Amino acid sequence: MEILVCVKRVPGTLENEIKLNAAKDDIERDDLVYSVNEWDNYAVEEAIQTVDRLGGSVTVVTVGDEEAEEVLRRELAMGAQKALLLNDPAFAGLDGRGVATVLAAAAKRGGYDLILTGAQADDGAAQVGGMLAAMLDYPYASLVNKVEVTNGKALRISREVEGGAREISEIELPCVLSIQTGINEPRYVGIRGLRQVASADIPCLGAADLGLDDGALAPRVRREAYFMPEPGMGAEMLEGDTEAIIARLLEMLKDKGGLK
Amino acid sequence: MAPIFAYIAHNDGVIDETALELLAAARKIDAEAPVTAVVAGHGPGLHAAAGALATAYETVWKFSHEALAYPNAEALRPVLVSALPAGAIVLMIHDTFAMDLAPGLAVKRSAAYVSDVVDIRGMEDGTLGVVRQEFGGQVGSRVAVESAGGMVVTCRAGSFAPAAPAIAGTVEDKSGEIGVVAAKRRFLERVVPEAGDVDITKEEVLVAVGRGIEAEENIDLAVELAKSMGAAVACSRPIVDARWLEHSRQVGTSGQTVKPKVYLACGISGSFQHMGGIKGNPFIVAINKNPGAPIFQVADVGIVADVLEFLPALTEAVQRAR
Numbered sequence: 001m002e003i004l005v006c007v008k009r010v011p012g013t014l015e016n017e018i019k020l021n022a023a024k025d026d027i028e029r030d031d032l033v034y035s036v037n038e039w040d041n042y043a044v045e046e047a048i049q050t051v052d053r054l055g056g057s058v059t060v061v062t063v064g065d066e067e068a069e070e071v072l073r074r075e076l077a078m079g080a081q082k083a084l085l086l087n088d089p090a091f092a093g094l095d096g097r098g099v100a101t102v103l104a105a106a107a108k109r110g111g112y113d114l115i116l117t118g119a120q121a122d123d124g125a126a127q128v129g130g131m132l133a134a135m136l137d138y139p140y141a142s143l144v145n146k147v148e149v150t151n152g153k154a155l156r157i158s159r160e161v162e163g164g165a166r167e168i169s170e171i172e173l174p175c176v177l178s179i180q181t182g183i184n185e186p187r188y189v190g191i192r193g194l195r196q197v198a199s200a201d202i203p204c205l206g207a208a209d210l211g212l213d214d215g216a217l218a219p220r221v222r223r224e225a226y227f228m229p230e231p232g233m234g235a236e237m238l239e240g241d242t243e244a245i246i247a248r249l250l251e252m253l254k255d256k257g258g259l260k
Numbered sequence: 261m262a263p264i265f266a267y268i269a270h271n272d273g274v275i276d277e278t279a280l281e282l283l284a285a286a287r288k289i290d291a292e293a294p295v296t297a298v299v300a301g302h303g304p305g306l307h308a309a310a311g312a313l314a315t316a317y318e319t320v321w322k323f324s325h326e327a328l329a330y331p332n333a334e335a336l337r338p339v340l341v342s343a344l345p346a347g348a349i350v351l352m353i354h355d356t357f358a359m360d361l362a363p364g365l366a367v368k369r370s371a372a373y374v375s376d377v378v379d380i381r382g383m384e385d386g387t388l389g390v391v392r393q394e395f396g397g398q399v400g401s402r403v404a405v406e407s408a409g410g411m412v413v414t415c416r417a418g419s420f421a422p423a424a425p426a427i428a429g430t431v432e433d434k435s436g437e438i439g440v441v442a443a444k445r446r447f448l449e450r451v452v453p454e455a456g457d458v459d460i461t462k463e464e465v466l467v468a469v470g471r472g473i474e475a476e477e478n479i480d481l482a483v484e485l486a487k488s489m490g491a492a493v494a495c496s497r498p499i500v501d502a503r504w505l506e507h508s509r510q511v512g513t514s515g516q517t518v519k520p521k522v523y524l525a526c527g528i529s530g531s532f533q534h535m536g537g538i539k540g541n542p543f544i545v546a547i548n549k550n551p552g553a554p555i556f557q558v559a560d561v562g563i564v565a566d567v568l569e570f571l572p573a574l575t576e577a578v579q580r581a582r
Contacts, residue, residue, distance in 0.1 A: 013395040013396065013398060014396060014471065014529060015472075015550060016550065016552075017550055017551055017552040018395055018398045018399055018552055020399070027395070027399060028275060043519040061539055089382070092500050096363075096373065096374065097367070097372075100363075101366075119359075122394060122395055123313075123376075123392075123394045123401075123465045124376055124392070124393065124394060124396075125374075125376065125392075126359045126363075126375060126376070127362075127363040127373060127375055128363075129359075130359070130360070130362070130363025130364045130367075130444075130471075131363045131364065131365070131366070131373070132366050133364055134363070134364035134365075134367035135367055138444075139334050139443070139444035139445045140333070140334070140360070140364060140445075141360065141445060142356070142359040142360045143359060143360075147468055156448075158451075159356070159360075160356065161356045161357075161450070162355060162356055162513055162514065163452075163453075163513075163514075163515075163516075163517070164452075164453040164507060164508075164510070164514060164515050164516065165451060165452045166451045166453075167447065167449075167450050167451075167452070168448045168449045168450070168451060169332075169445050169446055169447045169448050170445070170446045170448060171443070171444065171445040171446075175444070177444075178359075181497065181498070181501045182497070182501035185502075185503070207562075220372040220405065220406040220409070221372055221373065221374050221403060221404070221405050221406070222403065222404045223401050223402070223403050224389075224401075224402045224403065224404050225399050225401070226394075226399050226400065226402075227400045227401070227402065228399065228400070228552075229279045229397075229398075229399075229400055229554070229557055230292075233557060234556045234557040234558070234559065234562065235544075235546060235556050235557075235558075235559035235561050236560065236561050236562070237556070237561075237562045237563070237564070238483055238561060238562065238563050242565070242570065242573055244570075245563055245565075246573060246574055246577045249545065249561070249563070249574070250271030250577060250578065250581055252543075252545070252561060253489070253522065253545075255519060256522050256543040257464065257465070257521045257522060258489060258491075258521070258522035258524070258543070258545075259408050259465075259489055259490065259578065259581070260328065260463050260464070260465060260489065260490030260491070
């Protein structure tokens, strides 16, 4: 099975306090550490496990600049066989449709049986997989948390729906799936693995290679500004030393029925 | 003025309150535009749903087909692509079904797509101004969407105060416009989760842990605290993904819906998916070392601290207070 996995380099923001830059058109990125989008990591692991069972190869692809190469190398170290960087000045400032258009053009060149994406990334839009599938005329399923290959022509998949329930369906190949976290346990990537792929060749394709002109990539959705959520609507913040905070918290917990 | 269509999901004929949230969202896009509810399915549930929607929407389009009995995005998409007029604005609630349907619908209709919208600023010079959240809810963004080729917009549940008109709308049966339905994805079954050893949905006090707990062995810190308080341990999604606790302990839209009196969120950032699983307006205490964590916008009380240090100290204090 030939599998393409679309990945994205994103800043690690969960454990960091985010600040905006002076122009308020982006977050302050200087101190942030970048890595592969968490959801994408599960998608790559799923692809590797599938190829381990059935044969074939895993190709990881990203739309990004030279720096995005580091996440491709990381996924190569994880066990992907091939990587592809889609880099062009024309790809800066793409909207979700633009990213899907570039990925679709690359996917068409490869003849893949299965294309995986992460269910969402840092902007939470959860859109690229579904758009990519529609552009390729492949069937699509989002939030997939189990994949079984039933025969060479279809997959039996489970997708996550509200309330912890799962929806089981059969989907024909080739298809696009967006992968939800928790589907597997992504393997650890060590320094040794990264060293082994440090000099691996990563081909790079631009707009002309993919036959894309500016018209196809013109964004219809534009971010105009970032803003921080309004302060003041939130919690009463307990401050001071730990002892004082805990004393105050205990009073509140007793008062609200939190200590039984 | 582009017509607006709100796709409304129904659970065997039962309409969610979000149906009226979409109507409110439509009014914020254009107070004058005609707004049509669209409902699909098969059997008596569909007719009940259409009837219920006609008490709020002036027009309801009903699509009845066996292949739509269970919401299958691959089957519904071509129906909507051909039936809706060019340039239409399509609204949906940003749920797991919309994630399946909406991006591809936008592509096939050559419409702009914007997802998980939390507010609508209105239409100006052919662009729709909306508000979204990024980076797990830590940052807001103002986004402009070109409306020329139509739009597909998904709205976050609970973000728009439900409109409450009482009208006598009309239901139009559009089933005749459904062409050949040959989806390449076939629904087989729906599996509901088994109950775990502890039913967190029935607990009055929950100590919930998230990513901030960092390692599996640190779950014990929450277990000890819960024991001292007479509470149960719950968790956010990453803890279940890492297989440190059972899925039955997960609070959120993809987990359990809980209604405790007191909710202690320990090292939980407070994504909307997590907060979507907390109902009944409990007293929420948030402990997180990141002062920008979205949980502090919704908690009653916030403490900026590392849960690994704070929880043992709190446990000791609770035990002493006994």
